[in-house]
Structure formats: C-alpha cells, structure tokens
Amino acid sequence: MLIDWFTVAAQIVNFLVLVWLLKRFLYAPILKALDAREKRIASELADAAEKQAQALAEREEYKNKIEELERQKAELLRNAAADAAALREKLMMEARSETEALREKHQKQLNDEYRSLTREIARRTQASVFAIAKKALADLAGADLEERITYVFVRRLKEMDARSGFPDRLIVKSAFELQPSLRASIEEAIRKFSGAEIVYEQDSGLFSGIELVAGGQKIAWSMGDYLGMLEQEVSALIRAGSGEEK
Amino acid sequence: MHLSSDDVIIWQHGFFRLNLTILTTWGLMLVMVVTSRLVTRRLSDGMRIPRLQGMLEVIVSTTGKQIEEVGLSHPEKYLGFLGTLFLFVALSNLCEIIPGYEPPTGSLSTTAALAICVFIAVPLFGIMESGLKSYLATYLDPTPLMLPFNIVGELSRTLALAIRLFGNIMSGSMVIAILLTITPFIFPVLMSMLDLLTGLVQAYIFTILATVYIAAATKAREE
Incomplete structure (x- = not known):
C-alpha cells in the first residue's frame, strides 16, 4: 500500500501547523513591513510633491518680487535721473x-576803482601841476604866484567894458588871502566899470584862482580851469586804455 | 530499495509510527520557521534592507501577485495557505540536491495529505467568500444534471493533484537512484539538475492549480 493513513494524518497536521507558523513568523511581518514601506514611500512622495508645489509657488512669488523690484529700480532710476536733471538745471541757474552777480560786482568794483583812480590821478596831477606851475611861475617871473594870478585877473578885468546892470555888491573870491596891494589893483580895475561895493571871500575850492561874481556873471582865472581840462583829457585817455584792455 | 520514505520507520510506539517522511517534514518545517523567525525578528521598513529580508519579501510579494493574477482579488487572505503550500513543496523538492535526502513529496501519503488539504480548503474558502448556499449552487451549474459530474470532478482533481506530484518527484528520485547504479558519473548530475527544475515546476503547478480551484469556488460571489 503506497498510502500510509497515519502519515497522511500526521502530514495534514504538520502542514496546518506549518501554515500557522509561517503566517505568524513570515507572511504577517513581511506584509506589515511591505505595507509600512509602501506607506512611507507614499507619504514621502506626497511630501515631495507638496514640497515641489511649495517650491514652485515660492519660485513664482520670488519671480514676482524680482519683477516688482526691477520695476521699482527702473522707476527710481528714472526719478533720480529727472531729479538730477532738475538739480543740474537749478545749480546751473544759480551758478x-x-x-x-559776481561779474556785476566786479564791474562795479572796477568802475569804483576806476573812478577813485581817476580822482586820485586828478588830485595828484592837480597837486603836481599846481606845485610845478607854482614853482615854474616863481622861477620864471621871480615874483610871487599870487601876484601873477592877480595880475592876469586884473588884465582881464581891464579888458571888460563899462556896462550897466552890475549889482551893487560884487564878490571877489580867491583861493588865497589877497594882499592889500593886490586888493588895491583889483579895486582900481573894477572902478573903471563899476562903483559897487567889493566884498572879498576866500574859497579854497578855486584852485589858486580869483573870480568876480556879479549877479549871474562871472569873471575868473583859475588854475582849476586848466586842471579841469587836464582831468578831462586824462579821463579820456584812461577810458581809451580800459576799452583797449577789454 | 524502497518506493516511499514512509517505509523507513525510525521509531514506533503502538499506532504511532515516526517514519522518515514525517521526520524530514519536521526538519523542513524547522528550517522554514527558524529562517523566517530569524529574518522577521529584525525587519527593516527603511530603504536599505538585509538581503534575506529582501529575498523573503520578493517571494511573498511575487506569490501574492501570482495569486492575484489567477483571479483572487485579495491575495493576503489566501497567502498563508497557498504560499505555504508552494514553499513547502518547493523546498522539499529542491533539497533533493542534498545526498541521501528523500523528499517528503516523494511519498504519496504527503501528496495525498496536501491534496486533501486543498480538497477541504476549496469549499471552505468558497463558503467563506460567498456563503454556503451560493457555493453549493455551483455544483448545480450549468444544470442540476451536472451535479454527479461536478462531484466526481472534485474528487478526481484532488486525486490527480496527489498523484501528479507524487509521481513526478518519486520518479525523479527513482531515476537518479537507478542511474547511480548503472552510470555513477555525469548522468546522475544532469538528471539531478533536471529534477530540480521539475521539482520547482511541480511546486508551481500544484500551487497554481490549488489557486485556480479556490478562485473557481469563490467566483460565484464575484460574478
């Protein structure tokens, strides 16, 4: 007999025991481990997908931010350029x-200097000419300058015709104190055409001269006249000189 | 020379007889259970796993996939029974490479026991899945006239399961034993190689047929 029924029964029991043991020690733990791994992989994949989505969203956000920054930068640059242009224009205007203003001030200063220089020249020229003339006249005539002036003045008086219309009071102005002899010669010359009262006044502004003031008329001889002419000539020369400089 | 390892009695006490078939089966069970226990004691669910765990995972998941491909939608329910069937038969056949080893599957008692287990498991799974009434109704398909044929078919396929496995494995062992006496060199090696292949194929066939029978029994509900 090929079949031993005791063995058959024993093998059935053995097999069932083996099924139970393997279920307990092999299939259950292995399936559990597989499930756990699958779950882990699924969760990691989901996590990765979530992270990817998050990363994409963040990328998009940063892209937008960069665009916004670029736009702001361009606007700021534009504004800065406009401001700079405006400032440059303003500074240029101010400059x-x-x-x-500086030029005008300088010009005014130059004019002032010119005027003061002219005055100074006139003053010095006048002084020099006066001194030179005084010295020259003294040297040449051997007489006092005041006498020579009075002499010239008296000659002019004598050249005048006697005429009516002179006021009662004649004023003789001189730059220096007239000596009694000089006053006498002046009075003599005046009496030829007028019998008016003669008043003597001293005026330092006459520049070594004598003048007779009678109402609206004036007879005079003065170094100041010559000096005035000289001043005009010097002024003309200086103006011509500064015109050439410019 | 003996035809079956059942004949080799190791210890006997009254009705109880410890023969080589039972002893070898215990040895195989011990190896399987101890190996499983050693591997699954420290299971890793991380990305890096030990080699043996990887091997067992491949075996378990592939068995599950095969069961699913045959038509059972929840393989984990049948994995314990069908997977153990495959592993036991396969290991029993593959150990033939060990000199002096006599496979338990070469004993008609073992194959009959396995076939009886399938014979009982098929209606059990069928009833568990679709209920007693609809399972019994399958015997009346397509007409009640087919009832005797269905019953005979049920019995004959169980017999066929047992005989097929026994015949293949026993004949393989027998052929090698005979060849060893005639040409002790080369040819037994080639035959052993062929036998290993046959052993694996038989394990696969036995398991797949059991799966198909269970799938047919549980089909009523799924339909």
Whole structure:
C-alpha cells in the first residue's frame, strides 16, 4: 500500500501547523513591513510633491518680487535721473546768476576803482601841476604866484567894458588871502566899470584862482580851469586804455 | 530499495509510527520557521534592507501577485495557505540536491495529505467568500444534471493533484537512484539538475492549480 493513513494524518497536521507558523513568523511581518514601506514611500512622495508645489509657488512669488523690484529700480532710476536733471538745471541757474552777480560786482568794483583812480590821478596831477606851475611861475617871473594870478585877473578885468546892470555888491573870491596891494589893483580895475561895493571871500575850492561874481556873471582865472581840462583829457585817455584792455 | 520514505520507520510506539517522511517534514518545517523567525525578528521598513529580508519579501510579494493574477482579488487572505503550500513543496523538492535526502513529496501519503488539504480548503474558502448556499449552487451549474459530474470532478482533481506530484518527484528520485547504479558519473548530475527544475515546476503547478480551484469556488460571489 503506497498510502500510509497515519502519515497522511500526521502530514495534514504538520502542514496546518506549518501554515500557522509561517503566517505568524513570515507572511504577517513581511506584509506589515511591505505595507509600512509602501506607506512611507507614499507619504514621502506626497511630501515631495507638496514640497515641489511649495517650491514652485515660492519660485513664482520670488519671480514676482524680482519683477516688482526691477520695476521699482527702473522707476527710481528714472526719478533720480529727472531729479538730477532738475538739480543740474537749478545749480546751473544759480551758478549763472551768481556769476552774473559776481561779474556785476566786479564791474562795479572796477568802475569804483576806476573812478577813485581817476580822482586820485586828478588830485595828484592837480597837486603836481599846481606845485610845478607854482614853482615854474616863481622861477620864471621871480615874483610871487599870487601876484601873477592877480595880475592876469586884473588884465582881464581891464579888458571888460563899462556896462550897466552890475549889482551893487560884487564878490571877489580867491583861493588865497589877497594882499592889500593886490586888493588895491583889483579895486582900481573894477572902478573903471563899476562903483559897487567889493566884498572879498576866500574859497579854497578855486584852485589858486580869483573870480568876480556879479549877479549871474562871472569873471575868473583859475588854475582849476586848466586842471579841469587836464582831468578831462586824462579821463579820456584812461577810458581809451580800459576799452583797449577789454 | 524502497518506493516511499514512509517505509523507513525510525521509531514506533503502538499506532504511532515516526517514519522518515514525517521526520524530514519536521526538519523542513524547522528550517522554514527558524529562517523566517530569524529574518522577521529584525525587519527593516527603511530603504536599505538585509538581503534575506529582501529575498523573503520578493517571494511573498511575487506569490501574492501570482495569486492575484489567477483571479483572487485579495491575495493576503489566501497567502498563508497557498504560499505555504508552494514553499513547502518547493523546498522539499529542491533539497533533493542534498545526498541521501528523500523528499517528503516523494511519498504519496504527503501528496495525498496536501491534496486533501486543498480538497477541504476549496469549499471552505468558497463558503467563506460567498456563503454556503451560493457555493453549493455551483455544483448545480450549468444544470442540476451536472451535479454527479461536478462531484466526481472534485474528487478526481484532488486525486490527480496527489498523484501528479507524487509521481513526478518519486520518479525523479527513482531515476537518479537507478542511474547511480548503472552510470555513477555525469548522468546522475544532469538528471539531478533536471529534477530540480521539475521539482520547482511541480511546486508551481500544484500551487497554481490549488489557486485556480479556490478562485473557481469563490467566483460565484464575484460574478
């Protein structure tokens, strides 16, 4: 007999025991481990997908931010350029006006200097000419300058015709104190055409001269006249000189 | 020379007889259970796993996939029974490579026991899945006239299961034993190689047939 029924029964029991043991020690733990791994992989994949989505969203956000920053930068640059242009224009205007003011000031200063220089020249020239003339006249005539002046003045008086219309009071102005002899010669010359009262006054502004003031008329001889002419000539020369410099 | 390892009695006490078939089966069970226990004691569910765990995972998941491909939608319910069937038969056949080893599957008692287990498991799974009434109704398909044929078919396929496995494995062992006496060199090696292949194929066939029978029994509900 090929079949031993005791063995058959024993093998059935053995097999069932083996099924139970393997279920307990093999299939259950292995399936559990597989499930756990699958779950872990699924969760990691989900996590990765979530992270990817998050990363994409963040990328998009940063892209937008960068675009916004670029836009702001361009706007700021534009504004800065406009501000700079405006500031440059303003500074240029200020510089121009400042320059103009400086130039005007300088011009005014130059004019002032010119005027003071002219005055100074006139004053010095006058003094020099006066001194030179005084010295020259003294040297040449051997007489006092005042006498010579009075002499010239008296000669002019004598050249005048007697005429009516002179006031009652004649004023003789001189730059220096007239000596009694000089006053006598002057009075003599005046009496030829007028019998008016003669008043003597001293006026330092006459520049070594004598003048007779009678109402609206004036007879005079003065170094100041010559000096005035000289001053005009010198002024003309200086103006011509500064015109050439410019 | 003996035809079956059942004949080799190791210890006997009255009705109880410890023969080589039972002893070898215990040895195989011990190896399987101890190996499983050693591997599953420290299971890793991380990305890096020990080699043996990987091997067992491949075996378990592939068995599950095969069961699913045959038509059972929840393989984990049948994995314990069908997977153990495959592993036991396969290991029993593959150990033939060990000199002096006599496979338990070469004993008609073992194959009959396995076939009886399938014979009982098929209606059990069928009833568990679709209920007693609808399972019994399958015997009346397509007409009640088919009832005797269905019953005979049920019995004959169980017999066929047992005989097929026994015949293949026993004949393989027998052929090698005979060849060893005639040409002790080369040819037994080639035959052993062929036998290993046959052993694996038989394990696969036995398990797949059991799966198909269970799938047919549980089909009523799924339909």
